[in-house]
Amino acid sequence: MTEDKNASDKIRKASTKPGILARLRTYFFTGLVVFTPIAATFYMASSMINLVDETIKPWIPSAYNPDTYLPFSLPGFGLILLAIFFVLLGMITARAFGRTLLRYGERLVDNMPVIRTVYSALKILLKPYLTTATKTLKKLD
Numbered sequence: 001m002t003e004d005k006n007a008s009d010k011i012r013k014a015s016t017k018p019g020i021l022a023r024l025r026t027y028f029f030t031g032l033v034v035f036t037p038i039a040a041t042f043y044m045a046s047s048m049i050n051l052v053d054e055t056i057k058p059w060i061p062s063a064y065n066p067d068t069y070l071p072f073s074l075p076g077f078g079l080i081l082l083a084i085f086f087v088l089l090g091m092i093t094a095r096a097f098g099r100t101l102l103r104y105g106e107r108l109v110d111n112m113p114v115i116r117t118v119y120s121a122l123k124i125l126l127k128p129y130l131t132t133a134t135k136t137l138k139k140l141d
Contacts, residue, residue, distance in 0.1 A: 046075075048079075049075055049076050049078075049079050050075070052078045052079045052082055053075060053076065053077065053078035053079065054078075055078065056078030056079075056081055057077070057078050060081070065077075106119075
């Protein structure tokens with residue numbers, strides 16, 4: 001009797017083992033779950049780089065634009081220039097002249113009803129990041 005029970009348990013265990021199609025389906029969905037965020041990240045990064053390049057490159061003089069003298073397009077050049085611009089703007093703003101200019105600009109924005117609302121909302125949203133950057137700048141000085 002025990003031999004029959006052991007034999008039936010072995011048959012049951014063998015029948016519950018997933019088949020090749022079930023394993024292939026599992027591998028497919030696992031690969032899809034791994035690939036989708038990576039592909040979405042690359043797609044969004046590529047779209048952002050192209051958007052910035054299309055916006056910035058027309059403002060670059062042709063003597064400095066690498067697309068005029070290189071036989072291929074240089075993606076990300078506009079993004080690099082935008083990053084350099086933000087660094088320079090941050091350097092100017094962190095100094096006394098920049099603070100004075102920023103206060104003047106904020107007073108000007110305070111007189112514009114719709115723009116004042118948008119500016120103050122963005123300022124509130126970005127304040128946690130800006131205070132961290134300010135603390136970092138004070139440590140560097």
